[in-house]
Amino acid sequence: MINFQYLRTTAVKTALNLIVKDPKAVFIAGGTNLIDLMKRGVATPEKLIDINHLPLKDIELVNNVLQVGALTSNTALAEHITVKQQFPLLMLALQSGASAQLRNVATVGGNMMQRTRCGYFYDITMPCNKREPGSGCGAINGYNRMHAIFGTSESCIAVHPSDMCVALVALGAQVVILGHKGERKINFSDFHRLPGTTPETDNNLRKGELITKIQIPINGFNQNYHYLKVRDRSSYAFALVSVAAALIIKNGLISDARLAMGGVAHKPWRLTSSEDFLKGKAGTTANFEAAAQLAMKDAKSFGENDFKLKLAPNAIVEALTIAKSKS
Amino acid sequence: MDEIDSHAQGDTRRDFLKKTSLFTALSLTPVTILKAADQKVDERFAELFEKIPLNFTVNNKAYQLNVEPRVTLLDLLREELHLTGTKKGCDHGQCGACTVHVDGKRVNSCLSLAVMNEGRNITTIEGLAKGDELHPMQRAFIKHDGFQCGYCTPGQIMSAVACIREGHANSKEEIREYMSGNICRCGAYPHIVEAIQEVKEKGGTI
Numbered sequence A: 001m002i003n004f005q006y007l008r009t010t011a012v013k014t015a016l017n018l019i020v021k022d023p024k025a026v027f028i029a030g031g032t033n034l035i036d037l038m039k040r041g042v043a044t045p046e047k048l049i050d051i052n053h054l055p056l057k058d059i060e061l062v063n064n065v066l067q068v069g070a071l072t073s074n075t076a077l078a079e080h081i082t083v084k085q086q087f088p089l090l091m092l093a094l095q096s097g098a099s100a101q102l103r104n105v106a107t108v109g110g111n112m113m114q115r116t117r118c119g120y121f122y123d124i125t126m127p128c129n130k131r132e133p134g135s136g137c138g139a140i141n142g143y144n145r146m147h148a149i150f151g152t153s154e155s156c157i158a159v160h161p162s163d164m165c166v167a168l169v170a171l172g173a174q175v176v177i178l179g180h181k182g183e184r185k186i187n188f189s190d191f192h193r194l195p196g197t198t199p200e201t202d203n204n205l206r207k208g209e210l211i212t213k214i215q216i217p218i219n220g221f222n223q224n225y226h227y228l229k230v231r232d233r234s235s236y237a238f239a240l241v242s243v244a245a246a247l248i249i250k251n252g253l254i255s256d257a258r259l260a261m262g263g264v265a266h267k268p269w270r271l272t273s274s275e276d277f278l279k280g281k282a283g284t285t286a287n288f289e290a291a292a293q294l295a296m297k298d299a300k301s302f303g304e305n306d307f308k309l310k311l312a313p314n315a316i317v318e319a320l321t322i323a324k325s326k327s
Numbered sequence B: 001m002d003e004i005d006s007h008a009q010g011d012t013r014r015d016f017l018k019k020t021s022l023f024t025a026l027s028l029t030p031v032t033i034l035k036a037a038d039q040k041v042d043e044r045f046a047e048l049f050e051k052i053p054l055n056f057t058v059n060n061k062a063y064q065l066n067v068e069p070r071v072t073l074l075d076l077l078r079e080e081l082h083l084t085g086t087k088k089g090c091d092h093g094q095c096g097a098c099t100v101h102v103d104g105k106r107v108n109s110c111l112s113l114a115v116m117n118e119g120r121n122i123t124t125i126e127g128l129a130k131g132d133e134l135h136p137m138q139r140a141f142i143k144h145d146g147f148q149c150g151y152c153t154p155g156q157i158m159s160a161v162a163c164i165r166e167g168h169a170n171s172k173e174e175i176r177e178y179m180s181g182n183i184c185r186c187g188a189y190p191h192i193v194e195a196i197q198e199v200k201e202k203g204g205t206i
Helices: A012-020 A034-039 A074-078 A081-086 A088-096 A100-105 A108-113 A164-170 A272-278 A285-295 A308-325 B002-007 B013-020 B030-038 B073-080 B136-143 B153-165 B172-178 B189-202
Strands: A005-008 A025-028 A047-050 A059-062 A065-069 A174-179 A182-187 A210-217 A224-230 A241-250 A253-262 B052-058 B061-067 B099-102 B105-108 B121-123
Touching: A012 A025, A012 A047, A012 A174, A012 A210, A025 A034, A065 A081, A074 A088, A074 A100, A074 A108, A081 A088, A088 A164, A088 A224, A088 A241, A100 B105, A100 B153, A108 A164, A108 A210, A164 A241, A164 A253, A224 A308, A241 A308, A253 A272, A253 A285, A253 A308, A272 A285, A285 A308, B061 B073, B073 B099, B099 B153, B105 B153, B136 B153, B136 B189, B153 B189, B172 B189
Parallel strands: A005 A047, A025 A047, B052 B121
Antiparallel strands: A059 A065, A065 A210, A174 A182, A174 A210, A224 A241, A241 A253, B052 B061, B099 B105, B099 B121
């Protein structure tokens, strides 16, 4: 690992002051992704600003909205009583990610900021437009079994690897961001972005800004839900495809639905057309299959990941079926 | 600036900076640093290649060290404190051989910078036994033959102790899930699960 300058502060304002002045400075929270990237030479910050001591670890329920500090560990969030009772979908997603050791350290904000696990991004001898803009994409005609089938571009077919983010996008969370010009709030579904011609930019956080918290409104999706993660081994692996599904069923009909997928796009992929289709319909296999087909409308595969075109709709139907059966 | 200058009398600027641990970033971001100093926030600054102070506890022993920012907790334990029980497997957070407890929580020490552990209490495999008396989990691993080559074992045992303390050892399935961050290429998993189950079923504080 190349050496770097290390700074630590307990004040949010100081952290913002430090980062805004230095283009080669980055925040470090849990560090479980960043330190790995630095060891491999993928990330080469000249300055790390340790934000672990900022007062951003509280979880509190205010007016039926759960406010989660960005430095909350993945473990603490999964085990919080309100998350267990109101957002069990999020709990399942968190528990399916990484390992117990990593979840103890990894933070909510860091989970959102983690980089793709594309092998070409991690190997500095390979072309990768995300790591080195203009160098090309090794994955499009290379090893792309883990890669995206939605929202890809000629520049990049990488996926965002998070499970937590898939549940949060399904639950309609919001992200609170602090910068020098003050606070702004964006929908979780607008936080991450598609690669387009600038895959080096993973999300819409601007230079000099800090994620301070996420907000999750209590919404009743705590009865019929499931997080299905399909992977190469039964635990501790990134998703080939994952599905967050939640239904509200009244009088035998679906009154509201939430669906999102992981492992298929450069961002957590919410399936709004499938959600809309399901509203007002019965939770039958035929309806679930039709919703899954709608979700696949613009899917495109790249060879090794052709199987996702079949796996993804199957996973949607399976997740919906399990969610429905919980009533 | 006046206050800092008056403190610095008789010292070189560098000596002064080292003493105060408000290191060299002064010249880079003077306004910020002065503001930070006024607010008395905890600031530590280190120039490239410069060691910075680290005070923490390992296995109930207090250490006052100076380390380079890039040194991981794993490398510090092994190379400087000579606690080589904690193993370097993959060095990328994928195998769990480097698992230690930080303030009672299991973490991968390969993915933690040593300087990020200021003020923390670290427990390694060397800190588990009480003198010559092995920890119950160590005894259970021996009894159930929970290893072959033994390289992953310190990490497995540290993770296993945490698994029970966290309350995630209530069935074989739950143990497998919550031990999935520790890879054993010899394939001793069934025996590891048996060892953890036995310690869990015996109850008591571990």
